[in-house]
Amino acid sequence: MSSNFYESIPIFDEFAEAVRPENYCPLPDDWMVGFSDVVGSTQAVAQGRYKAVNVVGAGVIAAVANALDRRPFPFVFGGDGASFAVSGSDAPAASAALAAMADFSHDEFQLDLRVATIPVREIRAAGRDVKVVRYGATPHCVYAMFDGGGLSWFEAEAKRGRYALPPAAPGAKPDLSGLSCRWGVARAKQGVILSLIVAPHGDDPRFGGLVDEIVRMALAAPSSGRPITLGSLGVANPGKAIALEAAVTTASGVSHARARVSAAANYLLGVIFHVLKLKAGGFDAALYASDVAANADFRKFDDGLRMTLDCSPAFADALEARLAAAEDYANWGAFRQEAAQLTCFVPSITERGHVHFVDGAGGGYTMAAKAMKARFGGGAAAPATAA
Template identity: 75%
Template sequence: MTSDATDFYASLPVFDNFAEAVKAKNYRPLPDDWVIGFSDVVGSTQAIANGRYKAVNMVGAGVIASVANALGRRPFPFIFGGDGASFAVSPSEAPAAAQALAAMAAFAHAEFELDLRIATIPVRQIRAAARDVRVARFAVSEHCNYAMFAGGGLSWFEERAKRGEFALPHAPDGALPDLSGLSCRWGVAPAKYGLVLSVIVSPRGDDPRYPALVDEVVQMVLGAAQSGRPITVESLGVGAAGQAIALEACAVKASGVSRLRAQFTAATNYLMGLTFHKLKLKAGGFDAALYAAEVAANADFRKFDDGLRMTLDCAPAFADALEARLAAADDFADWGVFRQKSAQITCFVPSINEHGHVHFVDGAEGGYTMAATALKARRLLKAEAA
């Protein structure tokens, strides 16, 4: 199947029930000639140990922002992974997306001092390896929906990209991605119920028991009294000035202004955001209270990309019960969890007067990266015991 029609993604049905959005029957195959992009921060575990996870998240979200801006902000399927991101684009959009990805890698090294691994591959090449890439759309709110992926193709590609296969060269030094709309002014959101739990549950092969496990875990989460979204209006607060301004200044600098000008712009934006949020001000078409409510509603705290990923605010007892259920599935599923005290978000807001702004959620102390580390450690122990 081939198609250069960029409206493929827009034509997909949108599910507003997460339990339905994770069911395999609701995913549609990407056209053969579409292209998958992948990125991840090399050495993200060490960056976490150095207290730089907010910067890692900023670079991961920056990949999505740079590609979105390069495509004129036309909707396209993407997914945020904490220390990176994956996406799919039509063949006509692939050159612009690759250029944005290469520029983001160069800029991440120069401004954030983080090395970004990047790679691209046509969907037909993934299918030649007996994997697939299928897509669904999940509406987290009336105005915002996110892509989810199934078929095993993204995971297959990620493994090979991390070995250096399909690598995309970085742009030359001085390349500037368009990071308009990328920001990180919010502070950490403390857990309401006791802890923030980062969860990854991946299939091992094509075991037919895995879909039933996903359904059961999702129902556990949806039905628990003390388990819910980690970002709420009540938990939102403007972050510490130093870190927020420094990170946003890096994003502003991508517009080509001087470092001093970027810092001034970031500081001004921070102070305006703080004032409007604290006083719940309105100006023109902007309503600070409504915007905060939309931030919470639009946050991507649960998703599926060849495996279930969730960032949950939950009670320790619920975390214990969930881990016990996952441990019982050790013979057919790989899983990892990580407990922390708070969550954090990184934002892509092309316009404060539009309602579809997106907010990428992760645990504030390592999140998905540490859950993935735990998953890999469990997988290694099982392989050694086999």
């Protein structure tokens, strides 16, 4: 059945296999694609608000997931937004959650969130496609990857004002249960945190080989370039973490004062369990932290390769030199910073499939996209572009 399509396709447990074009499956025609991005994310970075931008982007995924009663669906986190696809039967609930998240982002975070949806059949009518693969980061945590050019095309259309969702119904709030931001930044161990976007320029067949080469380079780096490890996990600055989580909590309808008390209590409890490695009921703090590092989505593909890597400056130089040599068929942007950051969606602390969205702490994918735009101009096709 079309509604069960995503759960029926194979899971690849090797990232190098998950990015191979031949492994992607076309979405059914009656599915819907959703897109969101924070307008003015580059300015928000300059104001030091990139963590809030990440929270809004991850909030889109949390809102849609909760609206679908947490049934599996393909999504990808883009730093300043997210893209996803749902079956036709789930489209009304997902659209309502997306519109509610846009209103909430404006009211609570003072960040304007652009939101749009489109049927897959309309993307195909425009000459693009939307294909998906499932990548198992661990046996418990599965992420989606997208190919076919449809997401990039739809992003460009949405930024022209097409397919925009109307405002949410009065009083509508997104369900952001499980969204949290209690981990601190993870400082680079190898020298720099490199945020990288590599997107095709046209339909040159060499692009697939380039992606394969870049992935193999990253896999050969120390710890495969992982920016989030068990050793790098630490608690966040309490003031910022509590303020952001309190803002998220107000979506449930509680007052700001009550939300702040709840966020502070959860933060304190989390610190105690993490530091002392406590167990309670079905929760094991040490196992949970290990799963956080293992489940982190530091590499992905959505019409282009996107990675956040902990690497040496020399490795970053070599990677950028290889990409510079491929500029006749590949657009790319990179940004170096000192740390990575996590935004988490944890529907249940006793289940191991919780997801953790990785970005650079200094502007990450937004600044890499800005670098791409500066290098190749406004016509550069990118899986995520600076607003």
